Amino acid sequence: MDMHTVVVGTSGTTAEDVVAVARHGARVELSTAAVDALAASRLIVDALAAKPEPVYGVSTGFGALASRHISTELRAQLQRNIVRSHAAGMGPRVEREVVRALMFLRLKTVASGHTGVRPEVAQTMADVLNAGITPVVHEYGSLGCSGDLAPLSHCALTLMGEGDAEGPDGTVRPAGELLAAHGITPVELREKEGLALLNGTDGMLGMLVMALADLRNLYTSADITAALSLEALLGTDKVLAPELHAIRPHPGQGVSADNMLRVLAGSGLTGHHQDDAPRVQDAYSVRCAPQVNGAGRDTLDYAAVVAGRELASSVDNPVVLPDGRVESNGNFHGAPVAYVLDFLAIVAADLGSICERRTDRLLDKNRSHGLPPFLADDAGVDSGLMIAQYTQAALVSEMKRLAVPASADSIPSSAMQEDHVSMGWSAARKLRTAVDNLARIVAVELYAATRAVELRAAEGLVPAPASQAAVAALRGAGAEGPGPDRFLAPDLAAADTFVREGRLVAAVEPVTGPLA
Numbered sequence: 001m002d003m004h005t006v007v008v009g010t011s012g013t014t015a016e017d018v019v020a021v022a023r024h025g026a027r028v029e030l031s032t033a034a035v036d037a038l039a040a041s042r043l044i045v046d047a048l049a050a051k052p053e054p055v056y057g058v059s060t061g062f063g064a065l066a067s068r069h070i071s072t073e074l075r076a077q078l079q080r081n082i083v084r085s086h087a088a089g090m091g092p093r094v095e096r097e098v099v100r101a102l103m104f105l106r107l108k109t110v111a112s113g114h115t116g117v118r119p120e121v122a123q124t125m126a127d128v129l130n131a132g133i134t135p136v137v138h139e140y141g142s143l144g145c146s147g148d149l150a151p152l153s154h155c156a157l158t159l160m161g162e163g164d165a166e167g168p169d170g171t172v173r174p175a176g177e178l179l180a181a182h183g184i185t186p187v188e189l190r191e192k193e194g195l196a197l198l199n200g201t202d203g204m205l206g207m208l209v210m211a212l213a214d215l216r217n218l219y220t221s222a223d224i225t226a227a228l229s230l231e232a233l234l235g236t237d238k239v240l241a242p243e244l245h246a247i248r249p250h251p252g253q254g255v256s257a258d259n260m261l262r263v264l265a266g267s268g269l270t271g272h273h274q275d276d277a278p279r280v281q282d283a284y285s286v287r288c289a290p291q292v293n294g295a296g297r298d299t300l301d302y303a304a305v306v307a308g309r310e311l312a313s314s315v316d317n318p319v320v321l322p323d324g325r326v327e328s329n330g331n332f333h334g335a336p337v338a339y340v341l342d343f344l345a346i347v348a349a350d351l352g353s354i355c356e357r358r359t360d361r362l363l364d365k366n367r368s369h370g371l372p373p374f375l376a377d378d379a380g381v382d383s384g385l386m387i388a389q390y391t392q393a394a395l396v397s398e399m400k401r402l403a404v405p406a407s408a409d410s411i412p413s414s415a416m417q418e419d420h421v422s423m424g425w426s427a428a429r430k431l432r433t434a435v436d437n438l439a440r441i442v443a444v445e446l447y448a449a450t451r452a453v454e455l456r457a458a459e460g461l462v463p464a465p466a467s468q469a470a471v472a473a474l475r476g477a478g479a480e481g482p483g484p485d486r487f488l489a490p491d492l493a494a495a496d497t498f499v500r501e502g503r504l505v506a507a508v509e510p511v512t513g514p515l516a
Contacts (some may be wrong), residue, residue, distance in 0.1 A: 037113025079194030089138030099204025132168030144424030161186030252297025334424030
């Protein structure tokens with residue numbers, strides 16, 4: 001467990017804090033200001049609860065049942081019931097890091113003081129996170145509107161000491177047993193608290209934040225593999241000149257071109273041509289890598305802006321306003337987050353596609369400018385990387401299917417009260433698969449490009465110092481170099497881990513300086 005502590009205040013949180021809590025087990029504390037804000041907003045809710053007039057979420061039913069006024073003696077039961085009935089998820093469990101992000105981001109909104117939740121409920125949320133208790137949350141159950149209802153309800157159920165959860169040792173047990181083992185008292189929900197615990201975009205937002213962190217690494221890694229492929233194909237680095245990218249000033253394009261140029265600095269391969277026949281232009285997958293990678297980078301930047309706004313938001317319905325009003329609203333609708341989740345799936349698919357095209361070019365003796373067929377040791381006897389490209393192509397094909405937007409769909413629910421939904425949770429779930437696949441696709445290009453660079457070096461051409469560093473680090477990670485055919489899956493798995501963990505970027509940066 002990381003001993004770093006994240007302090008939750010009243011004004012939102014950062015992407016870095018989400019990753020620290022979700023992935024690295026950072027501890028969570030409530031600030032004094034947050035505790036004070038929680039207490040102040042609770043006084044407002046208690047005052048409204050004592051009045052005879054119905055207030056949505058405080059003294060009424062929910063959704064299509066909001067017209068019923070609930071008597072005082074039934075309100076605790078009402079809050080328990082909404083959690084129990086809404087904890088209706090099905091399918092496989094979602095990942096521990098997703099659930100931790102989900103809980104932490106709900107705590108972030110609760111701590112804003114706009115939800116009317118008591119301080120002790122918020123403290124219990126922090127205690128559960130700090131104990132390493134992870135509610136069992138299922139794949140299906142959120143439409144991305146009125147919040148990630150079923151996923152958040154399963155988390156709230158754990159706070160009540162009900163349902164199942166995973167302990168810090170990885171064993172799933174009844175939540176009540178886990179709370180007791182860690183000295184945590186289950187919460188007894190009061191007016192509005194059940195609703196406040198499950199009415200937010202926290203699941204889709206948490207997955208967006210983590211996807212952005214992963215994609216930043218993968219885009220820099222893809223700049224490196226594109227440079228290695230250009231080098232192995234004896235391409236020209238003249239297309240990376242900063243003055244060419246200055247006249248089409250998309251920020252990401254310039255960044256990617258600069259990354260590639262720094263990787264290729266000092267290369268003895270670029271600009272060489274088979275049989276002294278100069279190529280006027282390289283293929284699009286080589287020449288246009290900065291444009292494609294850069295457009296994806298710009299999309300990441302836009303998605304990060306949306307994530308930042310959402311991280312600063314208090315998403316609940318109804319909300320407690322500073323002037324004492326408790327007002328219904330539609331801020332729980334996931335459209336802003338759902339759209340960018342879908343945008344990211346599109347650019348990830350396109351990045352995977354261009355990586356695969358370069359890999360195929362490296363393996364094709366008719367287009368590789370002198371490399372052996374499939375980079376095989378003894379072509380015909382050896383198949384080389386032929387089927388590695390098949391695997392990569394299969395991944396790209398799935399990426400294209402995953403790029404179909406979830407947010408373009410809507411299925412009405414709650415007797416047509418919730419008649420337009422975002423499907424943001426679904427967009428986030430498929431993006432996680434797309435990010436996983438993209439890492440594998442980049443890893444296959446890296447494996448092929450490093451083998452091709454080594455084959456060029458065997459011919460007496462000297463690769464760039466950064467390329468040599470990448471090759472040496474990958475070989476040290478267990479992905480072997482050229483030679484007769486061998487069991488290939490372990491090498492590809494090693495390359496995948498190498499890319500996914502950011503070790504490719506770390507390997508070249510001592511030579512290139514920090515890459516963006």
